[in-house]
Amino acid sequence: MWRKSLPEKEWQKASAVFLRDGKSTEWKVKPGTPEKWSIDFGSLKFWIRPTAFKHTGLFPEQLGNWEWFSNLIKKSGRKISVLNLFGYTGGATLAAAKAGAEVCHVDGSKTALGWARDNAELSGLADKPVRWILDDAMAFVKREIKRGRRYDGLIMDPPAFGHGPAGEMWKIEESFLPFLDLCQQVLTDQPLFVLINGYASGYSALAYENNLLNLQKKLGGKIEKGELTIQESKSGRLLPCGIFARWQN
Numbered sequence: 001m002w003r004k005s006l007p008e009k010e011w012q013k014a015s016a017v018f019l020r021d022g023k024s025t026e027w028k029v030k031p032g033t034p035e036k037w038s039i040d041f042g043s044l045k046f047w048i049r050p051t052a053f054k055h056t057g058l059f060p061e062q063l064g065n066w067e068w069f070s071n072l073i074k075k076s077g078r079k080i081s082v083l084n085l086f087g088y089t090g091g092a093t094l095a096a097a098k099a100g101a102e103v104c105h106v107d108g109s110k111t112a113l114g115w116a117r118d119n120a121e122l123s124g125l126a127d128k129p130v131r132w133i134l135d136d137a138m139a140f141v142k143r144e145i146k147r148g149r150r151y152d153g154l155i156m157d158p159p160a161f162g163h164g165p166a167g168e169m170w171k172i173e174e175s176f177l178p179f180l181d182l183c184q185q186v187l188t189d190q191p192l193f194v195l196i197n198g199y200a201s202g203y204s205a206l207a208y209e210n211n212l213l214n215l216q217k218k219l220g221g222k223i224e225k226g227e228l229t230i231q232e233s234k235s236g237r238l239l240p241c242g243i244f245a246r247w248q249n
Contacts, residue, residue, distance in 0.1 A: 014030075016030065037049075047122060065195055065246065069096060069195060079100075083144075085156040086157045092157075103131070117132055150186055156195070157198075194246065
């Protein structure tokens with residue numbers, strides 16, 4: 001949707017290129033490229049690995065969100081518990097844990113959960129108070145409500161479509177609103193923040209903001225919304241990657 005800034009010869013230097021042809025997808029990887037490698041990012045360390053579904057294990061556009069809630073956790077002056085739903089490879093979990101929070105990390109993929117734990121070990125955070133849960137996000141939240149467990153911070157990155165580990169179906173247009181209703185029931189009486197990220201095509205940050213208005217009406221606080229972006233190092237222009245809405249008390 002926009003012109004490249006660098007000449008084609010620079011793009012040809014890429015170690016790996018993701019190709020999509022109708023229903024067929026593949027990574028074209030140059031010889032000598034490792035299967036996985038580690039990087040330093042946002043004062044954390046991550047394993048990067050090309051996957052069959054295009055991802056590489058890190059969404060760098062989330063750095064601003066990590067810094068935002070890490071700041072809130074550090075300034076709160078109290079012990080903060082955070083629930084990270086659809087936690088993937090653990091970027092938000094590690095950022096919250098490093099800031100001093102207790103974290104419950106939930107994902108329906110055994111592979112992603114193992115990857116997140118490996119990232120925690122790589123970042124020197126393996127001994128932090130993190131619960132690693134392999135479960136369907138909605139089913140887990142329902143059980144937490146019954147158990148009476150509550151959280152001061154809530155992070156979620158709901159996919160457009162997916163399945164839980166037991167085959168549970170998730171469709172954002174059907175599941176998102178009832179899921180949000182449940183999530184509000186696991187917040188403490190004085191929650192610190194709620195963060196909703198979105199990568200589903202066709203949805204606006206305004207839609208996510210609208211779902212935080214009731215929380216603001218009840219508890220006050222402030223809502224921010226916008227696009228998740230990555231800034232090009234040479235041109236300085238912002239490349240759109242997703243959307244977010246976030247509330248803080």
